Amino acid sequence: MSTLEVSPSEPVSGPSGHTITNDFSIQVATVNGSGSQTANTVLMRSLFQMGIPVSGKNMFPSNIAGLPTWFTIRASKQGYIGRRKEIDFLVAMNPETAREDVMKLDRGAAVVYDEPLKLNALRSDLHFYPVPFDKLVVPVCPEAKLRKLVRNMIYDGVVAWLLSIEMEEVHKALVKQFGKKKAKAAELNWGAAMAGYEFASKTFTKSDPYRVERMNETAGKIIIDGNAACALGAMFAGVTVVTWYPITPSSSLVESLIGYLKRFRHDKETGKATYAVVQAEDELASIGMALGAGWAGARSMTATAGPGISLMSEFIGLGYYAEIPAVIFDVERVGPSTGLPTRTQQGDILTNAILSHGDTKHPMLFPCSPEECFTMAIEAFDFAERFQTPVFVMTDLDLGMNNWMADPFPYPEKPIERGKVLSGEDLDRLGGFARYKDVDGDGVGYRTLPGTKHPMASYFTRGSGHNDRALYTEREDDYIHNMDRLAHKFEVMRKHLPAPVVHQAENAEIGFIAVGTSDYAVRESCDQLRNEYNIHASYMRLLGYPFCEEMLDFIRRHDRIYVVDQNRDGQLLGLMRLELEPNLIAKLRSIRYYGGLPLDARTVTDEIIAQEGK
């Protein structure tokens, strides 16, 4: 979207006379493995340090080096940090994609490009800024083999000049990025950034309208990816056994966790680890170990993505039926099968809700931000032990792997809750126990941990039919009684999940229901609908499954409910259809996006307008 007052055929030249401040998106197109991640992070951080709300999205290939990568930075004075579909400012560094990247732009956009690509010949309605990167890099980087990595930092300087980004902030961001240990690398890169800045200031006359201006909207905030936030949550939840198998996009969750545990979870006196992390041989083993550990009383977890979920299916059924706590972080990516491993989707909602054969149901938590990744990770461990069952924390690649501006995390004030575990003294007092007996009416039995020194502590855990006393049974009444108790336990969970976030619009006929990262697009779309079409829409963001009572009231209050799904088949909607009354189902409509990029507001708004017949 451009507000430039020119007709499509009219060439753009010279200063346009008006400016667009702190409201645009920059796309940097590079080749992966070229060190562009550093340049892009520094650019994003510089804007953040200037107090401007910012988000960064990395669209990268499933590859180590040589394939196209796009990084999009959005600056938004209104604080919208979802993906913006329209690109206003392109940095074209990749010869392979440059032509298509330029052709896709709306008129009036600005393009910084590698001079030999001669992109200015392609269109006449854009603002072009050619930069001879290869020439500029030689004097700032005498060592030829490092030039490929330093070269990209030049565009940071060029863009800084063009957008009025303060170079002191670029410098500060660079120093932060490289850390104290890599001061020499930081210096080299700073030279490249300055070379770009000086070249731009001497060479260009700014003709595009985009610029930044210092704000005060990011004070106290942090920049973090969702995977690291989940990792921190797990560490502060007191996780003790972590088992995993590497898979994009969840690997960095456990890698961050390993880093934090090494720093903060060794006994001060003995130096020994108060945790165990095991890279398992596959996901069957990682979930098996997590369940074994949960059974023996550890706070255990694993992290995975779609293909891993498929492999874990059998064990998750055991966890459900034998009632063993474990936390599974599912950083969703695009399926089916291998799918698009480096693209985002909410592809596992329906699968996870009923994962494994037979009648099974599993609770899920849906964080949408790093803050919620942190707080819900902690909640997930408490919830798993309280209800003695596997719990899924559902994030996605967008949340997990991209850097987000976030509020600082609150220290967990609530003591760690270990659920219903009987000690030897308890058994003395009670004179025994029945593992699966519903003593308290919440469907949750009392358990003992192996190693409990008491003659009545032991019981035999099994995935085969069992009665209240955990004894093998094939009796019809025992089976039904047990399955009904499990169903009742699931009903009780409904009331103990985090409450939904509701934005109720006055006199709204329509409402949105969404989970997770759809939030950014839906909130921005609500504003677009109101400002551009005078449509008032309410919005309920669910934080957990099983669905809450409030959701039913929300649906009743509106004529039409748009359920937003980042998958082809409307999985969230499908899950609602499985459980709701027909009169409520009749109100449900579907908005689906499944292209693998983070959902954007315009896509949602356009779809609403089409379905509402406006």
Added chain:
Amino acid sequence: MSTTVTPPPKKTNRLGLEVLSYKGSKTTLCAGCGHNSISERIVECFYELGVNPYTVAKFSGIGCSSKSPAYFLGMSHGFNGVHGRMPAIATGAMLANRTLLGLGVTGDGDTASIGIGQFMHLVRRNIPMIYVIEDNGVYGLTKGQFSATADIGSTQKNGAPNDLPPFDCCALAMKWGATFVARSFSGDKKQLQAIIKTAIVHNGLSVIDVVSPCVTFNDHLGSTKSYSYMKDHESVLQELDFVPAFEDIAVDIAEGEVMDVRMFDGSHLRIRKLGRDYDPTDRFKGLKALEEAEAKHEVLTGVLYVNPTKPTFFDTLNMADEALATLPQEKTRPSRETLETVLEELR
């Protein structure tokens, strides 16, 4: 006048527990099944060594063998998991509480067919626990199909021959990291007792492959896992004698004939060579002997390999000495200041 007869004192072990405390529920396996003999040996060994049953955790997969943990050590926690994946469950549980004495009981299908991957990785990690394979070469619960330890040329009950070579679980375990490896026969009470007792005190992974005939589906003429085949083809490597640490018997080693292995807890395994030059601390020669025996259609039984000092997975992970599962919150939730430090780095 009546005379009161004092009953004889009940026989107890060093913990004051009767053998009854080590028993489980009544077996539901077939009469004559080798697995029942193994269960009896487990009961005897744990009783005789005075192992506290509360400290034991039993693990199994799926199959006839995997049912058996219900038939011994009823006062120990047990976990009957999913087919072929007992190693993962056991690994997790042992990581959660390293003070447990882990006892896995599994079968040849559970280990060598569906579970070969997890078995190999358990071996590679040298998790300190006992791993008993009740090896009968067939799937009993599904009525007699071959498993991956069935010998090439052996036949099913209906005469169908097995056309693939077997995995030798002992050779695999020796090659890839288990630190106590033995093979026995469910019918050899004395040998199996010495092996199980050694495994109980061993600080590392013990893999015990016990040929345990399936009387219903694999005890016929074409079987190489039958009672009669073992009678004709078993080649006993050594005479074994286990001396527990608490018996404190001075060890005097007879010249040349007896090898004494000091275990982690101070117990001794005395190995009397039976005219063979077999050194169970020499892995390479042991593997060679297994190859040679296979060519001769011999089943070598006894202690195949022992290494009481190799670091375990817990050592590798530098884990705390106490159970991770029950560490108090002060040890598992870092401080408010730690969170502030981390957040400051992210600003």
